[in-house]
Amino acid sequence: MQTSPANTCFVGEDGGMALFSQPGDSVKGKWYYYYQPTDWKIGNYLLGSRDQFKAMMDSAAKYNVKVIVDVLPNHTAVDHTAVLPDLDAAVGGHENLFHANGLNDITDYNDRYQCTTGKMGGLPDVNTENPDFQAYYMNYVNDLLSLGVRGFRYDTAKHIGLPSDPLDSLAKRNNFWDVATGREDVKGVRLAVPVDSLFFYGEVLQDKNVKEEEYSEYMKLTASSYGHALRNVLEKGDFKADSLLIWHHPVSGDKLVTWVESHDTYANQHESAGLTDEQIRMGWVFLAARSQGTPLFFSRPAGSTRENYWGNNQVGARGNDEFKHPEVVAVNKFRREMSGESEVVSSSDNGAVVGVARGNKGEVLVNLTSEPQTVNLPTGLPDGEYTDKVYGIKFKVAEGMVSGQLMPMTSYILEK
Numbered sequence: 001m002q003t004s005p006a007n008t009c010f011v012g013e014d015g016g017m018a019l020f021s022q023p024g025d026s027v028k029g030k031w032y033y034y035y036q037p038t039d040w041k042i043g044n045y046l047l048g049s050r051d052q053f054k055a056m057m058d059s060a061a062k063y064n065v066k067v068i069v070d071v072l073p074n075h076t077a078v079d080h081t082a083v084l085p086d087l088d089a090a091v092g093g094h095e096n097l098f099h100a101n102g103l104n105d106i107t108d109y110n111d112r113y114q115c116t117t118g119k120m121g122g123l124p125d126v127n128t129e130n131p132d133f134q135a136y137y138m139n140y141v142n143d144l145l146s147l148g149v150r151g152f153r154y155d156t157a158k159h160i161g162l163p164s165d166p167l168d169s170l171a172k173r174n175n176f177w178d179v180a181t182g183r184e185d186v187k188g189v190r191l192a193v194p195v196d197s198l199f200f201y202g203e204v205l206q207d208k209n210v211k212e213e214e215y216s217e218y219m220k221l222t223a224s225s226y227g228h229a230l231r232n233v234l235e236k237g238d239f240k241a242d243s244l245l246i247w248h249h250p251v252s253g254d255k256l257v258t259w260v261e262s263h264d265t266y267a268n269q270h271e272s273a274g275l276t277d278e279q280i281r282m283g284w285v286f287l288a289a290r291s292q293g294t295p296l297f298f299s300r301p302a303g304s305t306r307e308n309y310w311g312n313n314q315v316g317a318r319g320n321d322e323f324k325h326p327e328v329v330a331v332n333k334f335r336r337e338m339s340g341e342s343e344v345v346s347s348s349d350n351g352a353v354v355g356v357a358r359g360n361k362g363e364v365l366v367n368l369t370s371e372p373q374t375v376n377l378p379t380g381l382p383d384g385e386y387t388d389k390v391y392g393i394k395f396k397v398a399e400g401m402v403s404g405q406l407m408p409m410t411s412y413i414l415e416k
Contacts, residue, residue: 001066001068002067002069002070002151003047003070004031005035005044005069005070005155006043006047006069007037007071007072008038008039008040009034009037009044009046010036010078011082012028012029012030012033012036013028013033015028016029017029017046017314019301019310019314027313029313031267032267033046034046034047036076036078036123037072037075037076038077038083039083039084039086040073040136040137040139040140041086041140042143042144048316057147060148066151066199067150067151068153068199069151069152069153070152070153071144071152071154072155072156073128073180074125074126074128074155074159075126075159076097076124078122078124080097083097087136091127091132091133091136092132096133096170097130098125098126098127099117099125099127099170099171100117100168100169101117101118102117102124102168103119105118105122106119106120109207110209112209115159116158116160116161116162117161117168125159127168128160129161129168129171129173129174129175130170134176134186138180138186139189141180141191142192145192145193150193150198150199151198151199151200152201153201154200154201157204157221158203158204161174162177162215163178164214177218177219180218181200181218182194201221201222201257202215202220202221204221204222205224206224206225206248213250213251220255220257221249221256221257222257223248223249225248226248226249226256226258226293227258227259227261227262228248229242229243229244230244230260230286231260231272231275231283233368234283234368235275235279237369239347239368240351247292253290253291253292254292256293257295257296258295259295260272260287260297261298270309273309277322281327282367282411284331285327285331285364285411286354286356286364286366288328288331288332288334289335289338289356289358290343291341297323299320299323300322301314301317301319302317302320303320327413330413331364333389334362334413334415337415338361341359341361342380344356344380345357346377348373348375348376352367353406354366355375355378355402357379357381358380359380360381360382360416361380362381363379363380363381363386364413365377365402365404365406365411366411367406369408370408370409371408372406374404374405375402375403375406376401378401378402379397379400379401381397381402381414382416383398384397388413389414389415390411390412391410393405395412
């Protein structure tokens with residue numbers, strides 16, 4: 001389970017608890033304020049105190065649920081004067097908190113100096129190479145680990161410099177990632193848990209001149225271009241509308257975090273918000289059935305519709321029930337049971353149905369369209385009759401081909 005940022009954050013729009021608000025709304029809020037740090041300590045007004053975070057972690061431990069926390073050392077709140085005194089004091093004064101270029105807007109995101117030292121979207125860029133800041137930040141990370149956290153999503157990771165990137169004039173070495181992943185200590189502080197026992201990935205959104213391969217030496221990376229291709233396929237209801245047999249990424253699939261949508265694609269310009277829950281589910285089943293990539297399921301707001309994206313519009317509330325839909329549950333179990341099995345992806349001639357075969361043990365079939373489909377696809381399953389795990393629908397396998405009828409926008413899980 002991945003949580004939103006747990007750090008102290010800017011109190012926006014009079015402390016409202018709505019996920020989002022438009023000008024003139026009586027209820028004020030906006031989800032992105034917890035992406036505006038004012039200190040690196042556990043607890044914020046949107047999600048709860050450190051004690052409440054600990055209570056959540058204690059509960060998760062009872063069910064053997066591992067927790068990943070979204071962390072964002074790259075920047076502070078847009079209003080950097082809201083930074084709290086303890087943070088300023090830790091770095092030797094407010095003027096030492098930012099890169100020399102940190103209050104200048106990025107005008108060219110493909111310029112690595114600007115990208116890793118400049119102000120992104122109005123967010124002042126922290127001098128992540130300052131050893132005083134690194135030690136302060138790592139104490140926050142270690143506090144999370146002490147409560148049982150076992151992974152991190154690094155927000156805006158591509159905006160934090162790599163060893164090969166240009167140096168800001170206030171930095172001596174671009175060593176943040178070496179410190180963050182426990183390769184180095186800083187001022188006597190080191191990552192408290194070995195990085196190879198953590199799930200560690202970075203939001204490295206793809207563009208020109210992004211050093212994905214160098215970032216992948218430190219962590220898994222987001223497959224943002226693959227997500228775009230998958231959404232294109234879902235929108236058109238045609239597997240052949242885009243190429244999903246390649247990862248659209250220079251690193252291999254085992255180093256990628258995949259998604260149908262993320263909180264950003266849903267909330268920022270509503271890029272993916274128009275897709276129906278059924279389309280998202282079909283995309284998830286396809287991703288989760290595959291042998292590579294670590295899929296991430298975004299929990300949409302409870303009560304949301306394709307006309308009202310914010311639904312109940314409440315920060316901290318559980319999302320809608322799609323994460324426990326029987327098809328989602330079934331493919332999640334299928335993924336675990338098929339670990340280590342080879343993969344063959346195929347599609348029907350009209351692109352309406354996609355199949356993911358896993359060795360000779362399993363097959364997933366997905367109808368991408370709103371029309372019933374007849375399927376006849378290659379499979380590794382032995383000859384015989386198979387009953388789908390969710391709906392009890394029967395499929396026949398003969399001479400290496402699986403055949404049967406698929407209902408509209410429905411997936412089927414078959415196992416040996």
